[in-house]
Amino acid sequence: MALLEIKNLHAEIDGKEILRGIDLTVNAGEVHAIMGPNGSGKSTLCHVLGGREGYEVTQGTITFDGQDLLEMETEERAVAGMLLGFQHPVEIPGVKNIYLLKEALNAKREAQGLDEVDTFSFMKQVRELVASMDMDDAFLHRGVNAGFSGGEKKRNEILQMLLLEPKLALLDETDSGLDIDALKVVSEGINRMRGEERGIILVTHYQRLLNYVEPDFVHVLYKGRIIKSGDKTLAHRLEAEGYQEILEEAS
Amino acid sequence: MTETRELEQLVKREYKYGFTTDIEQEIIPPGLDEDVVRMISAKKNEPEFMLEWRLEAFRQWQKMEEPDWAHVHYPKIDYQALSYYAAPKSQEELDADAPESLDEVDPKLLETYEKLGIPLHERAALAGVKGANVAVDAVFDSVSVTTTFKDKLAEAGVIFCSFSEAVENHPELVKKYLGTVVPQGDNYFAALNSAVFSDGSFVFVPKGVKCPMELSTYFRINARNTGQFERTLIVAEEGASVSYLEGCTAPQRDENQLHAAVVELVALDDAQIKYSTVQNWYPGDEEGKGGIYNFVTKRGECRGDRSKITWTQVEAGSAITWKYPSCILKGNDSVGEFYSVAVSNNYQQVDSGTKMIHLGERTRSTIVSKGISAGRSQNAYRGLVHIGKSARDARNFTQCDSLLIGDRCGAHTFPYIEAKNASAQLEHEATTSKVSDDQMFYLRSRGLSEEDAMNMVVSGFCKDVFNELPMEFAVEAQALLAVSLEGSVG
Numbered sequence: 001m002a003l004l005e006i007k008n009l010h011a012e013i014d015g016k017e018i019l020r021g022i023d024l025t026v027n028a029g030e031v032h033a034i035m036g037p038n039g040s041g042k043s044t045l046c047h048v049l050g051g052r053e054g055y056e057v058t059q060g061t062i063t064f065d066g067q068d069l070l071e072m073e074t075e076e077r078a079v080a081g082m083l084l085g086f087q088h089p090v091e092i093p094g095v096k097n098i099y100l101l102k103e104a105l106n107a108k109r110e111a112q113g114l115d116e117v118d119t120f121s122f123m124k125q126v127r128e129l130v131a132s133m134d135m136d137d138a139f140l141h142r143g144v145n146a147g148f149s150g151g152e153k154k155r156n157e158i159l160q161m162l163l164l165e166p167k168l169a170l171l172d173e174t175d176s177g178l179d180i181d182a183l184k185v186v187s188e189g190i191n192r193m194r195g196e197e198r199g200i201i202l203v204t205h206y207q208r209l210l211n212y213v214e215p216d217f218v219h220v221l222y223k224g225r226i227i228k229s230g231d232k233t234l235a236h237r238l239e240a241e242g243y244q245e246i247l248e249e250a251s
Numbered sequence: 252m253t254e255t256r257e258l259e260q261l262v263k264r265e266y267k268y269g270f271t272t273d274i275e276q277e278i279i280p281p282g283l284d285e286d287v288v289r290m291i292s293a294k295k296n297e298p299e300f301m302l303e304w305r306l307e308a309f310r311q312w313q314k315m316e317e318p319d320w321a322h323v324h325y326p327k328i329d330y331q332a333l334s335y336y337a338a339p340k341s342q343e344e345l346d347a348d349a350p351e352s353l354d355e356v357d358p359k360l361l362e363t364y365e366k367l368g369i370p371l372h373e374r375a376a377l378a379g380v381k382g383a384n385v386a387v388d389a390v391f392d393s394v395s396v397t398t399t400f401k402d403k404l405a406e407a408g409v410i411f412c413s414f415s416e417a418v419e420n421h422p423e424l425v426k427k428y429l430g431t432v433v434p435q436g437d438n439y440f441a442a443l444n445s446a447v448f449s450d451g452s453f454v455f456v457p458k459g460v461k462c463p464m465e466l467s468t469y470f471r472i473n474a475r476n477t478g479q480f481e482r483t484l485i486v487a488e489e490g491a492s493v494s495y496l497e498g499c500t501a502p503q504r505d506e507n508q509l510h511a512a513v514v515e516l517v518a519l520d521d522a523q524i525k526y527s528t529v530q531n532w533y534p535g536d537e538e539g540k541g542g543i544y545n546f547v548t549k550r551g552e553c554r555g556d557r558s559k560i561t562w563t564q565v566e567a568g569s570a571i572t573w574k575y576p577s578c579i580l581k582g583n584d585s586v587g588e589f590y591s592v593a594v595s596n597n598y599q600q601v602d603s604g605t606k607m608i609h610l611g612e613r614t615r616s617t618i619v620s621k622g623i624s625a626g627r628s629q630n631a632y633r634g635l636v637h638i639g640k641s642a643r644d645a646r647n648f649t650q651c652d653s654l655l656i657g658d659r660c661g662a663h664t665f666p667y668i669e670a671k672n673a674s675a676q677l678e679h680e681a682t683t684s685k686v687s688d689d690q691m692f693y694l695r696s697r698g699l700s701e702e703d704a705m706n707m708v709v710s711g712f713c714k715d716v717f718n719e720l721p722m723e724f725a726v727e728a729q730a731l732l733a734v735s736l737e738g739s740v741g
Contacts, residue, residue: 050696053688078698086696090689094711100697103707107698143711160697 001066003028003199004168009060011048018044020224021060026168026199033202033210033235036221037243042203043087045221046172050084051077065167078104079111081167085157085174092144097156100144101126101163108164129162132192134185150177158189168199175209187212207239222247278337283330285309288446291336295415295449298422308435308445315439321602322631322663323571325544328509333478335447388413388452388468400464407463409493410455414482417453424455428486432515432552432579440511441548444480448513451481456491456522465721467496470512478509485515487522489555494525494721507535507570512547520555520582525563527720528576532568539598539627542570549576553585553611561588562605563719570599575633577606580614580642587616590719595628595660604634604665609642609675618649619715624660631663638675645672651681654712656705684712 004026011019018041026032036042048055049062051074062069064082072080092100106116130137133155145153154174161169171190175183190213193200202209210218210232218234219226220243227250228234238246279290288309292302317328388399388411404411410421418425435445452468470481487493510532516524526549535542545568551560562576572595578587589605607616616636624630636647653662664681686708694704710717 050692052692074692074695075698075700078696084696086693090687090693092690092694092708092711094714095707100694100707103699103703104697107700107703111698164697 002026002063003065004069004201005061005063007061009045009048009062010058011044012056012058013044013054017058018224019048022221022224022226024219024226026201028167028199029196030217031194031200031202031213031215032217032219033204033215033232034219034221034226035204035207035235035238038205040221041224042205042221043172044224046084046087046170046203049077049082049170050074075107079108083161083164083166083169085154085161085169085171087173087176089145089148089153089157091146091148093146095144096141097144098126098140101140101160104160105163126163129159132162133159133189135159151179151182154178154186155182155189158186161193162189165193165198167197168201169193170201170203172203173205174202175204175206183209184212207235210235220246220250222250227251278334281332281334283333283335283447287335291447291449294336295418297418300422300426301418304430304435305446308442309447311436312439312442312446315436315442317439321573322629322633322665323573323600323602325507325571325600328544330443333509335478335480336449338449388466389471404462404464404466408457408460409462410453411466412453414448414451414453414484417455417484421453421455424486425453425484428484428515428517430515432517432550433513433548438548440546441513444482444511444513444548447478448480448482451483451512452485452497453483454485454493454495456487456493458488459490460488461491462493465494465496467498469498478511480510481512483512483514484517485524485526486517487519487524487558489519490521491519492523492525494527496527496529496721498529498531507542507544509544509546510569512549514547514549514576516551516560518551518553518555518558518560518582518585521557522555523559523561524551525561525721526551526576528562528564528566530564530566530568530572533570534568534599535570535597537597537626539570542599543568545569545572545574547574549574550579550606551577551587552579553582553587553614555585556582556611557584558582559586559588561590561719563590563716564592565716565720566591566593566601566603569601572599572601572603575604575606575635577608578616579608579610580616580645581610582614583611584613584615585611586614588719589616589618589620590716591619592621592623592713592716593630593632594623595625595630597626597628599626599628601629602631602633604632606635606637607647608635608637608639609645609647610639612641612643612645614642614645616645616647618647618651619719620649620651621713621716622651622653622662623656623709623712624653624662625656627659629661629663631665633665633667635667635669636677637668638670638672638677640671642672642675644674644676646676647678649677649679650715651679652712653681653683654709655683655685 002025006022006024009019009022010017034042044055048057051072057070065080067080069077102122109117127137130140135155145156148156157174174186178186187209202213202215215232218230218232220228228246285306288305292305401411433441436442454466456462485495516526518524532543532545553560560578564576566572576589580587587607593601593603595601604620605618618634620632622630622632632651634649636649638645651664655662662683666679668677670677690708691704694707695701699707
């Protein structure tokens with residue numbers, strides 16, 4: 001059974017159709033990259049998968065881990081094992097990072113019928129993860145994303161992913177705004193998550209991230225449709241030739 | 252738009268404390284004249300000086316006009332239609348004294364406080380249930396029901412009792428301090444209170460004593476068509492310190508009820524008083540029907556050098572809140588602090604803030620005000636920072652933040668600054684923000700329910716204030732906010 005199966009997905013916002021028939025299947029163990037020029041519908045796809053209100057699905061189906069995703073609330077999708085890594089993580093002043101991490105983990109554990117995590121082992125695990133992301137412990141006690149640099153925000157997204165161990169990670173432009181060192185750390189984090197039981201979707205504008213996280217499949221999204229799919233060499237072609245050539249070829 | 256409506260649904264609150272205790276009560280007939288003032292004084296077996304003091308207040312009140320400058324609207328109050336004294340009958344029979352032990356207290360009253368989660372059994376409190384190491388004075392309508400841990404406090408030299416008992420047992424202290432911070436004629440509601448106040452709490456911490464436990468008063472309005480007028484007086488002598496918390500609830504009723512309290516704090520040299528309020532009077536229903544009019548005068552005087560007074564308040568209830576806990580910084584190097592969270596929802600109206608009156612040299616004050624408005628409520632911060640001529644090198648820092656939930660509520664800020672000494676340093680920061688759809692989506696995508704997400708954003712917003720609450724009550728305050736913002740989702 002596919003982990004994620006999107007069939008003929010159409011979605012609009014404020015009456016304007018953005019997604020015009022997307023088909024995509026992601027199996028556990030696979031890494032997919034979705035690339036496309038600005039305005040092709042990449043972020044809309046992420047928001048629709050995340051269940052953001054204001055996006056109306058007019059046609060099509062999405063099945064996640066055997067469940068009808070479109071029937072699920074955002075938080076139900078999260079505790080069922082989907083994690084959306086944001087392009088622009090929002091600031092939540094006054095709420096400590098560590099507090100959100102714990103609440104998020106407990107929400108997931110509750111859904112699985114497990115007890116709340118005990119503080120001692122939680123702290124131990126979080127400290128290890130923080131170190132692995134080349135971050136400082138002080139980071140845990142700052143407000144969620146409050147005053148974080150662009151790179152820190154993205155590291156924080158990956159940190160959450162490592163802690164929550166989702167079945168499907170959907171990472172929206174995780175590479176944007178990262179310097180080369182941060183890009184390496186973030187990529188290592190993503191690579192650590194790769195595994196038989198997990199699917200990863202990287203949504204990205206540039207091929208740069210894919211030098212560090214090698215995708216199994218690459219899809220080109222254009223005007224709300226996937227117009228071409230291939231293996232990682234497609235990403236190299238995009239990098240070398242730009243979108244124009246491939247768009248012309250597809251049309 | 253849809254999101255706005257959902258956010259509003261989310262903050263629809265249910266009031267948990269709206270029940271009425273069915274108990275026989277003695278309520279004097281409605282109306283107010285000198286005879287009523289005399290009757291209240293007589294019921295309390297008060298000495299002559301108290302009666303004179305009340306009558307003087309009443310005469311001043313008669314000459315005063317009800318003020319109307321606040322950013323609140325309500326129909327004119329008919330002061331002759333209110334009853335000015337209500338007491339449970341069983342309590343009435345026990346003379347003016349509070350009962351000696353809990354066995355003498357009407358079980359229905361005990362039940363009421365149990366339902367409200369207020370520990371009146373010292374043994375239970377000591378056994379480590381919630382509220383341990385907190386002494387409680389429980390005021391039911393016009394009278395104090397009981398005060399816990401009196402003996403333990405007396406060992407330390409601390410007097411903690413109902414106001415009536417203080418008048419009877421410590422008249423010299425009452426005479427010395429009553430009305431020295433809020434004089435009888437201070438304002439319309441303070442004058443009314445001074446004339447008819449029926450009970451309240453009295454705290455006296457002698458020189459050098461650090462009060463060994465948190466003190467707390469729990470006010471409960473039960474009777475219908477009555478006003479509640481309690482009076483609290485806290486005195487900390489040289490080097491003494493005390494932390495005090497008041498909580499309040501009332502039944503759910505369609506008509507409005509008036510609550511006009513007065514709180515006076517006096518801190519002598521090097522003394523510290525921390526006064527925290529968790530105010531949860533019935534706020535009225537979704538259409539704005541019913542609820543308490545909370546018109547309160549609270550003022551502390553840092554009378555001695557290096558003294559410190561801190562007001563911390565979490566205001567969630569009342570149909571209308573109109574109050575400004577203030578500090579008069581008379582002593583040199585004295586410190587005044589005001590930390591406030593005011594939540595308003597539905598048709599609630601809040602006009603609250605503080606006054607910091609700097610008179611002594613090098614006096615410092617801090618104001619942190621967090622207003623949260625939802626529904627169709629109006630939430631105003633009104634603050635005065637006054638630097639007197641004599642207040643050399645005074646400093647004030649004011650931070651005033653508003654959080655809006657939905658798009659039909661209002662937040663208003665009215666800061667006033669009067670600086671008569673050029674050496675003063677004043678800072679004022681103000682922000683207004685909305686709980687954004689982005690924040691809600693972000694938190695929900697991490698698995699938090701809408702309610703939990705909302706609570707998280709709101710408590711993050713309030714953190715600076717919660718940090719100032721005594722430990723035991725920080726949790727309670729957070730829970731109160733959660734309840735206030737609890738509602739029917741989806």
